[in-house]
Amino acid sequence: MKTIGITGGIGSGKTVVASLLGVMGIPVYIADEESKKLTDSSPIIRQQLTALFGSDLYTSKGLDRPLLASYIFGHPERLEKVNDIIHPEVNRHFLQWVKQQESDLAAIESAILFESGFDRIVDVSLMVYAPRALRIQRASKRGTASREEVERRIQSQLSDEIKKERANYVIYNDDIRAIIPQTEAVIAAIRRG
Structure with missing residues (x-):
């Protein structure tokens, strides 16, 4: 299995491409959703986070995300420590999940594929690219974040140019080129490759 x-980045359309893969019968692991579940359920993550920040970090409902955010906001060294706890567990969980799939291909969707090191556990990487202005427009329309928050998120992540250089494949979601034929072509190339 490959x-x-x-x-x-935010608003690029990576979730659309992940959905297209799902329609094509390719199972997709959504790293953001799974990492949220793991922060609540993994005893390893819980033990290490409470060792770092104290037992009040967890409630009967799971991780107190706003409290964790308050601890790491403006403290890149703390964020790095949290990522060093969570990312290896997500890696392990993904690799276990892959073993359970019955397909020739399986995928992981992650906005921070390269930053997290998830790119080292996959065979190929695929970047969904959209111009910055279009990404901001799309993400702002969702209503979950203000334009300023979207721009801050874009600036906090690896630049699209670096992601494009590091990716094995790029799909352009620019409202000019059709995304479905590009996705089909990339999947065909990966299967051949």
């Missing part, structure tokens, strides 16, 4: 890492 594994694919799908990435792209």
Whole structure:
């Protein structure tokens, strides 16, 4: 089985591409959703985070995300420590998940594929690219974040140019080129490759 890492910044359309893969019968692991579940359920993550920040970090409902955010906001060294706890567990969970799939391909979708090191556990990487202005427009329309928050998130992640250089494949989601034929072509190339 070959594994694919799908990435792209906020508003790029990586979730659309992940959905297309799902329609094509390719199972996709959504790293953001799974990492949230793991922070609540993994005893390893819980033990290491509470050792770092104290037992009040967890409630009966799981991780107190706003409290964790308050501890790491503006403290890149703390964020790095948290990532060093969570990312290896997500890696392990993904690799276990892959073993359970019955397909020739499986994928992981992650906005921080390269930053997290998830790119090292997949066979190929696929970046979904959209121009910055279009990404900001799309993400702002969702209503979950203000334009300023979207721009801050874009600036906090690896630049699209670096992601494009590091990715094995790029799909352009620019409202000019059709995304479905590009996705089909990339999957065909990966299967041949």
